Amino acid sequence: MKTILAFVDDLYEDLELWYPKIRLEEEGWKVVVAGPRGGQVYTGKHGYPCKAAVDIGEIEDPLAYDALLVPGGFSPDKLRRYPDVLSIVQAIHKANRPIAFICHAGWILISADILRGRRATSTVGIKDDMRNAGAIWEDSPLVVDGNLISSRTPADLHVFALALVNALKATTNP
Numbered sequence: 001m002k003t004i005l006a007f008v009d010d011l012y013e014d015l016e017l018w019y020p021k022i023r024l025e026e027e028g029w030k031v032v033v034a035g036p037r038g039g040q041v042y043t044g045k046h047g048y049p050c051k052a053a054v055d056i057g058e059i060e061d062p063l064a065y066d067a068l069l070v071p072g073g074f075s076p077d078k079l080r081r082y083p084d085v086l087s088i089v090q091a092i093h094k095a096n097r098p099i100a101f102i103c104h105a106g107w108i109l110i111s112a113d114i115l116r117g118r119r120a121t122s123t124v125g126i127k128d129d130m131r132n133a134g135a136i137w138e139d140s141p142l143v144v145d146g147n148l149i150s151s152r153t154p155a156d157l158h159v160f161a162l163a164l165v166n167a168l169k170a171t172t173n174p
Contacts, residue, residue: 001028001029001030002024002027002029002030002066002067002168002171003029003030003031003032003064003065003066004024004029004030004031004032004065004066004067004068004069004168005031005032005034005059005062005065005067005068005069005088005092006020006021006031006032006033006034006068006069006070006071007033007034007035007056007068007069007070007071007075007076007079007085007108008033008034008035008042008050008052008071008075009035009036009042009075009078009079010042010043010074010075010078011043011044011045011073011074011075011078012042012044012045012050012071012072012073012074012075013044013045013071013072013073013075013102013103013104013154014044014045014046014047014048014073015154015157016071016072016073016102016103016105016154016157017033017044017050017069017071018048018050019154019157019161020069020071020100020157020160020161020164021033021069023161023162023164023165024069024161024164024165024168027165027168027169029066029168031069032053032054032065033050033051033052033053033054034052034053034054034055034056034059035052035055035056036052036055036056036057036078036079036082037052037055038052038053038054038055038058039051039052039053039055040052042075044073045073045074056079056082056084056085056088057082057084059084059088062087062088062091062092062095063091063092063095063097065092065097066097066098066168066171067092067097067098067099067100067164067167067168068088068089068092068097068098068099068100069100069164070089070099070100070101070102070105070108070109071102071103071105072101072102072103072104072105072123072153073103073104074104076104076105076106076107076108077104077107079108080107080108080110080111080112081111085108085112086108086111086112089108089109089112089114090112090113090114093112093114093147093148096146096147097147097171098147098149098164098167098168098171099147099148099149100149100150100160100163100164100167101120101122101148101149101150102122102150102151102152102153102154102156102157102160103122103123103151103152103153103154104122104123104125104126105122105150106120106122106126106129106130106135106150107126107129109133109148110129110130110133110135113133114148115130115133115134115135115148116133116134116135117134117136118134118135118136118145118146118148119135119136119138119143119145119148120135120136120137120138120143120145120148120150121137121138121139121140121141121142121143121150121151121152122137122150122152123152123153124139124152127139139152140152141155141156141159141160142156142159142160142163144163144167147167149163149164149167
């Protein structure tokens, strides 16, 4: 069974977490939600609650996860300040495992310094940030560049979630 790590903090974009999470669970896979404090309930931008199953700082082996899901909203701006978040992103990226990020989630990948020379998209609001970090920014519903899967907004969730599912199906472990 595949296990996917998803980040959460207050003011996450509700649909950008729940839509792919439910879609991944439909495949029979486990999605582990991690926040700054495990067991805490975080509130999305639109008021939907999400309880973090684990504390980000207590994740000992990021490679226990087959992929990483990073929803947008305003939570990425807070999460990118945690060194543990950045080291998890870097470890999963170095292992060439899928990292799916949408909307403002690019901020975390910017701070992890893994976008230089890579194609990606985001909300237009952080387009300059993405380009300044060295990303080749595209205004497209979906951009897949190797292990990086990105989309712009909740309107793109149908192609975003499908791309993540397909990336995970293409990996070798069951």
